[in-house]
Amino acid sequence: MILDYKEQDKILKKYGLKVPDTCFVENKTQASSSASKIGFPVVMKISSKKHFHRTEVGGVLKNIKSKEEAQIAFTSLSKIEDTQGVLVQKQVEGVEFIVGVKKDPLFGGVIMLGTGGTMVEVFNDVTFRVLPIKKGDALKMIEEIKGKKLLEGFRGLEKIDKSKLADILVKVSSLADKEDYQEIDLNPVILNDKKAFVCDVKIVV
Amino acid sequence: MxxxxxxxxxxxxxxxxxxxxxxxxxxxxxxxxxxxxxxxxxxxxxxxxxxxxxxxxxxxxxxxxxxxxxxxxxxxxxxxxxxxxxxxxxxxxxxxxxxxxxxxxxxxxxxxxxxxxxxxxxxxxxxCLGLIRPSVGLNVSFAPGTPQKGGIAFISQSGGLIDAVIDGAENNNFGFSIIVSVGNAAGIGIEDYIAIADGDKNTNVIALYIEGVKDGRLFLKTLQNTKKPVIVLKAGKTKNSKKAVTSHTGSLAGEYKIFSAALRQGGAIEAQSLEELFDIAKALSWQNKNKGTGAGIVTNGGGAGVLLADLLDENNIKLPQKTSNPLDILGDASPEKYETACRKTIKQKEVSLLAVIQTPQTVTKPLENAKRIKKIFDDHKKPVVAIFMGSGVENKKAINYLEEHKIPNYSDPKRALKPIMALINKL
Structure with missing residues (x-):
C-alpha cells in the first residue's frame, strides 16, 4: 500500500527533504485558486493510493499556465479511477534524478540513485549502496552514474553542486533508518543551480 | 584454529x-x-x-x-x-x-x-575439496596436485574450479599461500576464511569465487575490515527476486546489481572471469598499488600500443604527453633503446605505472629486454606491467624471467587493462 499524500509529506519534511509548494485540492475552485496562489506554471497530478505509476494512466499534467487551464486539468484528472484528490504543485525546472530505497533479501535496506524521470527504466543508469550511507558514499554514487554529466554543465546547462544531491541521499538514508517501509521512490528529484526538490514520492509500506 | x-x-x-x-x-x-x-x-x-x-x-x-x-x-x-x-x-x-x-x-x-x-x-x-597451503607444505585435499607457493589466497565455493586452477598451475608463474574449498560452510564461514587470509603473513591478495553468501551485511562488513586487496568472481548473476515489483527502485534493483554494489562498497574488485580473477590477483600479489591517474606506454609495435592506449582512454586513465605516449620505439628497437625509453617514461611525475609492450620482431631480443625492464622496476618504486605478445621459445623465456621477478605479463593489451587499473587504484 502507498501511504497517502499527507503522511508522505510529513515524513519528507521530518527529514528535511524539500518539496515544491503543493496543495491538495478536491474541486475546481480550489484547484484554480491554489494554482494562482502557488504561481504559474504548475503541475497537477492525481493523489492515489493505488496508481504506482501515475503517468501511465495520464495522471500527471504539466505546464498549466492559467486558472482556466487549472480547472480543465482538474476535471480531466478527477475522472481517473481510484483517485482520492488532485495535487497542485509549483513546476520546477532542472535535471531529474531518481532516489529509491528497497529491502534486499540478502543485504536489507539498499539505496538507489539513477538518472530519473519517466524513462528511468529505459536508461537503466543506476547505482546502489547498502544502507546506511554517509556523504562520502553518496558522492561516490553520483560519480558512478552517467547522469552525473547533467550536473557538470552539460551542453550549456548550469553547473549544479553535486553535494546538493548527496545531501538528499544522506537524508533518505536516515529516513530509511527510522521509518517503516518496503520500497520508496523519490522520482523525480529535480535539481537546478539554485535548489533541489523532491517533486514526487511514493512510500510503499 | x-x-x-x-x-x-x-x-x-x-x-x-x-x-x-x-x-x-x-x-x-x-x-x-x-x-x-x-x-x-x-x-x-x-x-x-x-x-x-x-x-x-x-x-x-x-x-x-x-x-x-x-x-x-x-x-x-x-x-x-x-x-x-x-x-x-x-x-x-x-x-x-x-x-x-x-x-x-x-x-x-x-x-x-x-x-x-x-x-x-x-x-x-x-x-568440500579440502585445504591446501603451499606456503607451509600442507595439502589436505584430493586436488590433482599442489601448486607452487606464492602470495595469492584463493577461497572458493566451488571445488571443481580449484581443480581447474591447480591443473593449469604449471603454466603460471604465480603461486598460492592458501587454497580452501569452502564446501557447505557449516562451521567456518567464508567471512572467517577472508579474515584468516587477511591475517596470514604469506598472503598478499585474496581471490574469491562466490555463488552466494548467507549474511550480506556480515560479508560486507568483513570486506570493509579487510586490509589486503580482495578480488571477487561472482556467479549467479541472472537470478532475480520473483516478488511482485511495484516501484521503479524495485524493478531496477536486481539481486546481482546489489551484490555488485556491495562489493564496491566493501572496497573489493570484481572480476568477470576466472582468467581475469588471476590476471588481477597476480599483479596485486607481486606489486604494490601506486595511486594515480596516468600510465606510460613504451612499445616496439604501433598497433599494440594504440590498442592499449584506446583501452586506457575509454577507462579515463590518462596518458601524460611530456614525451610521446605511447612511445613507439619501432620494430628494430634494441634493448638499449627499450631501456632509454622506459627510463624516460617512468621517471615522469605524472606517470604512475609503466606498461611495456613487445611484439616479437626479427631483431627483438626478448630476454635482454626483460632483464633491462627488471632493472628499471627495481630502480623505481612504481608498478610495471609487461605485454610481451607471442609465445615463441625466446619470448617464453623472457616472460618467465619477468614474472619470476614479479613483473606480470599479459598476452594481450585487453588482458592488461584491469590489472593496470588495479595497480593504480582505479578499480
Missing amino acids: INTIFNPKEVAIIGATDRENSVGRGIVENLKEEGRKVYYINPQKKKIFGKKTYQKITDIDGKIDLAVIAVPQKAIDEVIDQCIEKKVGGVIIISSGFAEIVKEGKKRQEKIRKKLSSAQIPLVGPN
Missing part, C-alpha cells in the same frame, strides 16, 4: 586408502610428511603403501591437530564422535551427502555442526 587446521603438526586421514580412483587415496598422495606426523585410519586395512594404519583415531597415542574425514555417509556419525573423544584440534569433512542434496542431509549436517561446535572443534566443509 589457524595453527590446528591451517598448520597442523599431526594429521589423521580418516578414510585413508590405496584404492585407485578414490578420494581417500587422493588425500594420501597429496599429504606429505614434511615436518608433520601423518596417520592413516582405515578399519579394513593393516597397511597403506607400506605404512601402518589405525582402526580408529582414538587408537593413536599422541595428540591430533587435524582430522581429515573422507568416509561414506553411514560412518560419519561414529567418526565424528571419535574425533570429539580424541579432542582433535580441527576437522575437515570432505564427504558429501549433506545440505547440498536433500532435506535429510541438511539435518545430518546440522547435527554434526552442533556436536563439533559444543566441543569447540572448528569445522571445514562438509562437501
